[in-house]
Amino acid sequence: MRIELEKRPKVSVLFSIFSPFIALALTLIAGAIMFFLLGKDPGYALYSFFIEPLTEVWSLHELAIKAGPLILIAVGLSVCYRSNNWNIGAEGQFIMGAIAGSILPVVFYEWQSPLVLPLMLLLGMLGGALFAGIPAFLKAHLNTNEILTSLMLVYVAQLFLDWLVRGPWRNPGGLNFPETRTFAADAILPEMVASGRAHWGFAFAIIAAVLIWLMMRFTLKGFEITVLGQSERAGRFAGFSSRKMIWFSMLLSGALAGLAGISEVSGAIQQLRPVISPGYGFTAIIVAFLGRLNPLGIVASGLVLALTYLGGEAAQLSLGVSDKVTRVFQGLLLFFVLSCDTLIHYKIRMVWADLTDTVKDGGAN
Amino acid sequence: MGIVEAILLTVITAATPLVIAALGELVTERSGVLNLGVEGMMIIGAVCAFVATQQTGSPYIGIIAGTVSGALFSLLFGFLTLTLVANQVATGLALTILGLGVSGMIGEPYSGQSGAKLPQIVFPFLSDIPYLGPLLFKQDLIFYLSIVLIFAVNWFLFKTRTGLMLRSVGDSHSSAHALGINVIRTRYLAVLFGGACAGLAGAQFSLVYTPQWTENMSAGRGWIALALVVFASWRPWRVVIGGYLFGAVSISQLHAQAFGIGIPSQFLSALPYLATVAVLIVISHNRRTTLINTPASLGKSFVPDR
Numbered sequence: 001m002r003i004e005l006e007k008r009p010k011v012s013v014l015f016s017i018f019s020p021f022i023a024l025a026l027t028l029i030a031g032a033i034m035f036f037l038l039g040k041d042p043g044y045a046l047y048s049f050f051i052e053p054l055t056e057v058w059s060l061h062e063l064a065i066k067a068g069p070l071i072l073i074a075v076g077l078s079v080c081y082r083s084n085n086w087n088i089g090a091e092g093q094f095i096m097g098a099i100a101g102s103i104l105p106v107v108f109y110e111w112q113s114p115l116v117l118p119l120m121l122l123l124g125m126l127g128g129a130l131f132a133g134i135p136a137f138l139k140a141h142l143n144t145n146e147i148l149t150s151l152m153l154v155y156v157a158q159l160f161l162d163w164l165v166r167g168p169w170r171n172p173g174g175l176n177f178p179e180t181r182t183f184a185a186d187a188i189l190p191e192m193v194a195s196g197r198a199h200w201g202f203a204f205a206i207i208a209a210v211l212i213w214l215m216m217r218f219t220l221k222g223f224e225i226t227v228l229g230q231s232e233r234a235g236r237f238a239g240f241s242s243r244k245m246i247w248f249s250m251l252l253s254g255a256l257a258g259l260a261g262i263s264e265v266s267g268a269i270q271q272l273r274p275v276i277s278p279g280y281g282f283t284a285i286i287v288a289f290l291g292r293l294n295p296l297g298i299v300a301s302g303l304v305l306a307l308t309y310l311g312g313e314a315a316q317l318s319l320g321v322s323d324k325v326t327r328v329f330q331g332l333l334l335f336f337v338l339s340c341d342t343l344i345h346y347k348i349r350m351v352w353a354d355l356t357d358t359v360k361d362g363g364a365n
Numbered sequence: 366m367g368i369v370e371a372i373l374l375t376v377i378t379a380a381t382p383l384v385i386a387a388l389g390e391l392v393t394e395r396s397g398v399l400n401l402g403v404e405g406m407m408i409i410g411a412v413c414a415f416v417a418t419q420q421t422g423s424p425y426i427g428i429i430a431g432t433v434s435g436a437l438f439s440l441l442f443g444f445l446t447l448t449l450v451a452n453q454v455a456t457g458l459a460l461t462i463l464g465l466g467v468s469g470m471i472g473e474p475y476s477g478q479s480g481a482k483l484p485q486i487v488f489p490f491l492s493d494i495p496y497l498g499p500l501l502f503k504q505d506l507i508f509y510l511s512i513v514l515i516f517a518v519n520w521f522l523f524k525t526r527t528g529l530m531l532r533s534v535g536d537s538h539s540s541a542h543a544l545g546i547n548v549i550r551t552r553y554l555a556v557l558f559g560g561a562c563a564g565l566a567g568a569q570f571s572l573v574y575t576p577q578w579t580e581n582m583s584a585g586r587g588w589i590a591l592a593l594v595v596f597a598s599w600r601p602w603r604v605v606i607g608g609y610l611f612g613a614v615s616i617s618q619l620h621a622q623a624f625g626i627g628i629p630s631q632f633l634s635a636l637p638y639l640a641t642v643a644v645l646i647v648i649s650h651n652r653r654t655t656l657i658n659t660p661a662s663l664g665k666s667f668v669p670d671r
Contacts, residue, residue, distance in 0.1 A: 003448050003449075005448075005449070005450060005668055007668065013537060031423070073623045138642075138645075138646060142646050142649065143649050143650055143651075143652050143655060144645050144646050144649045144650070145645060145649065147401065148588060148592045148595070148641065148645055149455065149642050149645060150586070150592060151585075151588050152588065152638040152639070152641050152642050153591075153637045153642070155584075155585050155635065156635045156638050156639060159631040159632070159634050159635045160631065160635070162631050163629050163631035163632065166631075167629060200559040201517070282458075282462060284461075285455075285458055285462075286462070289455060289532075301668075307492075316524055320396060322469070322470055322473050323380065324469035324473060325464075325466075325470065326468055327462065327465055327466025327467075327469060328463065328466040328467055328470060329466075331459060331460075331462040331463025331464070331465075331466050331467070332463065334455070334458070334459040334462060334463070335441070335445065335456075335459050335463065338445055338451040338455055338459060339445055339448075339451060340447050340450065342449040342450060342451060346450070346668075354463060356665055357469065
């Protein structure tokens with residue numbers, strides 16, 4: 001048996017809408033099989049993984065807290081990926097944003113003012129953007145592969161944070177725990193509604209998604225991003241500069257990842273610790289693809305991936321399975337998304353052994 | 366044994382997995398496929414090798430388990446990128462994410478157990494050569510395999526007809542197809558080889574480097590192996606040189622920590638990653654030489670015309 005692809009004369013609208021849903025369905029089926037193999041009741045397992053977290057108010061708040069950074073980062077990454085710039089170091093930009101934004105509440109903790117919070121957010125964006133500026137500079141001017149450099153810098157950022165909270169920024173009154181002093185009231189991102197913990201980071205994410213969607217849809221910049229991403233040559237003829245696009249997309253996605261970082265620290269954790277992210281920067285890559293690199297699609301897919309984090313925690317409690325299941329689900333989901341996207345451009349045909357092909361293959365070798 | 370020899374021994378231990386994984390990826394990339402999932406295949410190899418060793422008591426079965434599991438895992442990448450022509454960069458990332466998750470799940474019951482270390486194979490007489498003997502002839506099987514692999518890959522790519530065909534597929538898949546070479550099959554085999562090598566490199570982590578299982582124990586070394594291929598401009602011998610240089614950097618960082626030099630340990634731990642970035646800059650700043658060396662079809666999907 002062989003699988004053959006046949007190019008569709010036109011991009012399939014049907015599949016470009018439904019492919020993420022098919023991928024989700026396939027992930028659920030694969031998940032059910034996995035739970036069955038682990039000796040759990042698949043129906044109950046999927047229920048406690050994907051439905052239970054949605055039944056209570058506090059867990060809906062947790063969902064917003066986790067979806068916020070995922071959406072913010074993924075929206076930025078979508079611009080990068082659409083313009084063919086492979087920033088996979090958002091995790092590092094998230095951390096550097098959190099660090100830069102925390103300068104005020106940790107180092108200048110005596111300064112209390114309503115200005116503290118807005119300045120922190122700005123610094124966070126600046127920190128993330130500058131850190132993304134390193135691979136951008138290296139790619140735009142020294143022709144260095146951005147995939148590898150942006151990823152290597154993630155490890156550097158993690159180690160830098162580790163050094164800060166164990167060394168110079170450690171809370172002097174904190175019994176030697178590796179953490180900074182807790183932020184003062186002025187430095188804390190407030191809750192959105194009174195019913196729970198969800199902070200304004202989620203609102204930032206929605207605003208960013210809408211703005212980027214408008215940019216992609218209605219502005220020349222959006223067109224430039226798409227053209228340069230599909231064909232650099234065509235973009236050059238149109239007078240677009242791919243070098244400027246590297247800078248633009250990387251700085252934008254870095255700033256958004258930095259904003260996500262400082263929002264997470266200021267809204268949810270309220271101090272710096274050696275580890276401040278459960279891999280948001282990497283999960284956001286999946287979010288971006290599941291949302292088909294469309295900012296509004298990303299809002300939906302961000303909520304789905306946030307649910308896998310909550311589901312992992314819930315499944316650990318109610319089923320006793322490892323929370324590593326979350327990562328497996330996320331990886332499977334990305335696999336299915338990528339394979340379903342093939343359906344948009346190609347028809348897939350199963351070819352059962354047929355004589356002419358065998359002859360052709362035989363001739364080829 | 367003198368201190369110099371002791372240090373060189375640790376350099377070799379650190380370099381061996383990098384060399385193996387990078388050689389495998391080199392063959393994959395020479396066929397025109399960019400598999401960014403090395404880290405994922407490595408960690409799957411590491412966990413399967415460790416679990417198999419714990420179950421059977423034989424680290425040699427562990428080596429086989431690691432290699433085979435890495436190859437099987439790479440098949441997933443092959444199916445998506447070669448049969449379904451999915452984006453290679455994104456699929457490679459997916460492979461890494463899935464590998465880290467699956468390995469965490471498989472390995473969880475085994476974490477904290479101390480495993481059996483792969484025994485040394487001592488060559489009589491040769492190992493008595495002063496200095497060189499203990500370094501080269503008193504090693505474990507994976508080290509010897511890495512040496513064989515260096516010569517084999519070099520010979521295969523540049524001295525055999527099949528190697529030539531593989532390189533032609535990587536340089537121009539449409540011309541190769543027109544010549545009657547089965548592009549997809551060649552690439553599948555190259556991807557499988559890369560996966561097997563990454564799995565073997567992973568087995569080295571959990572059987573030799575630190576004989577135990579800890580989550581994320583590959584710690585980005587799959588990515589460093591990828592960088593090594595670029596560093597080596599897709600040439601096997603330069604992979605070896607690069608691998609040993611990187612081994613030396615990561616070991617010097619450990620020794621500097623042990624000697625208590627007044628630099629925070631985090632900065633020393635960041636050295637291999639920073640060195641990777643620095644090396645990439647030096648290698649790729651000349652656009653023209655990079656273009657000449659890179660397999661021309663690298664990362665491009667191929668759909669045969671029918």
